[in-house]
Amino acid sequence: MPKSVLIESHNRTLAAGTGIATFARNLSGVVRQLGFRTSGLVEAPPTGLNSADPKLREILYYDAEFPGRPSLRERIIRGYYAATGAPGAISASLAPRPSIVVAKHPPPDDLEAIYAAPRLFYRARHHFLRYHALARVKVAERPDIFHATHVTPLRVAGCANIATIHDLVPLRLPYSTLDDKTMMFNVLTKLCKEADHIVTVSEFSRRDIMNMFGVSEDRITNTYQSVHYPDAFKDADEDAVNAEIGPSFQLEYKEFFLFLGAIEPKKNVKLLIEAYAASGVQTPLILVGGPGWLCDEELEMIDSERFLSYRVIGSRIIPERRVRRLPYVQPRTLAALIRGAKAVLFPSLYEGFGLPVVEAMALGTAVMTSNSSCLPEVAGGAALLVDPSDRDSIKRGIRALDSDPDLRADLVSRGRVRARFFSQANYAERISSVYEKLL
Numbered sequence: 001m002p003k004s005v006l007i008e009s010h011n012r013t014l015a016a017g018t019g020i021a022t023f024a025r026n027l028s029g030v031v032r033q034l035g036f037r038t039s040g041l042v043e044a045p046p047t048g049l050n051s052a053d054p055k056l057r058e059i060l061y062y063d064a065e066f067p068g069r070p071s072l073r074e075r076i077i078r079g080y081y082a083a084t085g086a087p088g089a090i091s092a093s094l095a096p097r098p099s100i101v102v103a104k105h106p107p108p109d110d111l112e113a114i115y116a117a118p119r120l121f122y123r124a125r126h127h128f129l130r131y132h133a134l135a136r137v138k139v140a141e142r143p144d145i146f147h148a149t150h151v152t153p154l155r156v157a158g159c160a161n162i163a164t165i166h167d168l169v170p171l172r173l174p175y176s177t178l179d180d181k182t183m184m185f186n187v188l189t190k191l192c193k194e195a196d197h198i199v200t201v202s203e204f205s206r207r208d209i210m211n212m213f214g215v216s217e218d219r220i221t222n223t224y225q226s227v228h229y230p231d232a233f234k235d236a237d238e239d240a241v242n243a244e245i246g247p248s249f250q251l252e253y254k255e256f257f258l259f260l261g262a263i264e265p266k267k268n269v270k271l272l273i274e275a276y277a278a279s280g281v282q283t284p285l286i287l288v289g290g291p292g293w294l295c296d297e298e299l300e301m302i303d304s305e306r307f308l309s310y311r312v313i314g315s316r317i318i319p320e321r322r323v324r325r326l327p328y329v330q331p332r333t334l335a336a337l338i339r340g341a342k343a344v345l346f347p348s349l350y351e352g353f354g355l356p357v358v359e360a361m362a363l364g365t366a367v368m369t370s371n372s373s374c375l376p377e378v379a380g381g382a383a384l385l386v387d388p389s390d391r392d393s394i395k396r397g398i399r400a401l402d403s404d405p406d407l408r409a410d411l412v413s414r415g416r417v418r419a420r421f422f423s424q425a426n427y428a429e430r431i432s433s434v435y436e437k438l439l
Contacts (some may be wrong), residue, residue: 003038003439006143006159009040010121011150012108015328020166023201024149026226028110028272031147034435037112041092041137041154046074049093049154058096061116062103081119085127089138089157092117115139121152124331128153128187134194143252145382145435153187155194160438163195167250167374168208171208176265176349189213196438201353202376207215219340221434224378226427227358234363244336249286249326251340255318256284257398258341258365260334260356260414261348263299263325264292266369268349268388273301273323275347275394281402283342287325288334290299339363343401343408346370347388351368354378358422361415369395379422382414 007028011021032038044061052185058212063345070078092115098106107114117123117137122136136153137146146156148163155161165188170179192198192213198220200206206222209215236244238253245251260266269287276285293301302325316417329337338344344360345371355374360367369375384401387393400407420426 003144003155004039004154005035005145005147006033006039006041006115006139007031007111007358008146008148008150008152008154009042009111009114010152012040013042013105015105016365019353020150022355023166023225025110025159025165026424026427027149027431028108028227029146029225030424030431031111031435033424034428034432035436036145038110039115039141039143040107040111041120041139042095042114042116043120044093044095044118046077046118049116049118051096053203054096054101058099058101058394061096062098062101069271072380078119078122081123082126085130086123086135087127087131089118089136090117090123092120092137092139094140100300113141120154123375124153125183127182128190132186132190134190144439145346151187151191153190155231160196161194161201162197162434162438163191163199164199165191165209166193166201167350169214169350169352171212172208173266173350176294195219197221197430197434198306199223199434202377204377205352210233217397221430223427223430223434224422225353225355225358226424227355227362227422228424229335229362233332236336241336241340245340248333249337251286251337253283253340254342256286256341257401258337258344259285259287259346259357260338260344261288261346262289262292263287265294266349266351267292269295269298269346270301271388271391272345272394273298275391276323276398277404278391279395279398279402281398282322283402284321285345286325286337286341287323288329288337289325290328294349303360314370315398335359335363338365341365343368343411344374345394346372346399347386347394348375349388351375351378356420357383362419362422364412364416366401367415368378368394368401380418382411382418398436418437 009024011018012024028038059182096116127135134153136154140217142158145160170184192215203222333375343366346356349374357369369383370388371385386397
């Protein structure tokens with residue numbers, strides 16, 4: 001019987017994609033390719049697994065929780081768990097596959113089973129706050145490995161436990177997030193002490209974690225991340241890209257700059273927009289990402305009148321914005337936007353990996369990114385590096401990419417080579433090495 005891996009997959013259930021969701025999706029696909037049986041651990045809706053009737057159980061599981069104020073019953077239940085935590089194991093039940101329900105987000109094919117528990121992360125959080133201990137999860141078929149894809153105070157007894165720590169942003173840049181810093185520090189301390197192994201995504205993050213939490217070298221592995229696009233995406237020509245992005249966004253192939261990521265302080269969007277405005281370039285800047293935290297000033301800048309211009313077409317005057325934001329887009333559309341951009345601009349203040357850098361290189365688009373945190377390591381000499389704290393440095397980078405086609409062509413050539421380092425095959429080797437040690 002092949003060994004089994006239970007993958008914590010919370011971020012894959014979110015409506016909008018995240019870097020951790022991409023990590024979890026790539027991880028489960030690679031783990032299955034390696035011959036392991038894979039299952040996922042997620043949070044169920046509050047009443048989603050209560051019914052004994054299998055049809056009603058399925059209906060309730062795929063029913064979205066009402067977004068308004070929780071009911072009195074739900075508030076009472078949450079109050080109980082806030083007071084007691086999870087002194088016994090949290091039982092996760094096998095979630096139903098859709099048979100009568102037309103599921104909006106059906107379970108992914110790369111996971112053979114989904115285990116779900118109502119209020120899973122709420123209970124785990126309050127258990128940790130009360131007992132300063134990781135909450136235990138119990139599933140019907142105990143796995144050989146439990147692999148958490150983000151920082152969460154959970155463990156599965158009787159198997160090897162792997163904790164993924166992408167970065168230490170809430171602790172190194174505490175002013176840039178709204179996380180509970182005390183909770184985050186204490187959970188990380190506990191995981192670094194009790195997890196059987198720590199996985200991270202760059203040598204920069206590995207050193208960061210070792211230095212702050214005293215993790216020994218043999219208990220932490222940098223696996224990087226995997227970036228994979230079909231050849232049809234990587235080699236899409238001008239007509240194919242324009243067909244995907246032209247009608248929806250009125251954008252033309254290689255005639256816009258692109259930023260990818262949530263609008264939040266660590267992404268440095270404010271300084272990017274200021275540098276873009278100071279550069280004087282006319283190539284539009286498109287930001288793809290939802291509003292994060294502490295982003296009111298950035299959103300106001302994006303909507304500023306100074307980025308509004310007008311174009312005359314026949315007898316019509318058409319308003320156009322030089323800076324605009326697109327909300328979450330589907331992966332296929334995102335790939336077309338990256339492929340069609342003149343360059344991806346990613347002057348982030350701090351990253352654990354910097355997925356947009358590798359995505360752009362894989363899709364044949366020039367990249368400008370920061371000369372700090374893990375980004376020079378990940379770029380590997382295939383991106384234009386700027387000082388993310390210096391507006392003039394970012395401005396000069398934007399001007400160079402806008403005016404120098406030879407520079408862009410050189411970065412594209414080197415970027416495609418660098419992207420191969422982050423292939424699925426290389427990633428599978430790194431993950432396999434970690435799992436073999438634990439098994």
